[in-house]
Amino acid sequence: MLDMDSVYREYVTVVYKFLLSLCYEEDMAEELTQETFYQAVRSANRYDGSCKVSTWLCQIAKHLWYQEVEHRKRKGTSPLTEDILSKDMPVEDRFNIREEKMELFRKVHVLDETAKEVVLLRVTGAFSFKEIGELFGKNENWARVTYYRAKQKIVKGGNHDEV
16 A cells, blocks of 8 residues: 555655646646645555556546646636746747747647657656656656657657658
């Protein structure tokens, strides 16, 4: 049986960073982190040890995020906010930054699910390659190679039929 107090202390930061890399909203990441641990406590008896605890927790977190995205789609609200663009910035600069971001996300979006998650975790979540490997139950080198290949696809235009 898992000691959920020690699990919480050890993995709360990993789960929070993971969720922040998915939703880009600190408040939402905090809320979903708490819900993740609530769900983990409820289902701790079903944890069979076949994967790392961090992987198990991040799978719960990802499932909760997907539920939130579906909920927002039904309500018609966007899961991402644009708070990072300064109101003092000239309109044309904000537009250019927004366009560049949209183009990058279009290219990331066509990657396969695994590559997409690795890129987002690395770029937006500031996860190390070692942490990314652990989340996927792989090693650090696997995460580096996956990230590198995804970057190459993005540079070539996001063609998901390659590699």
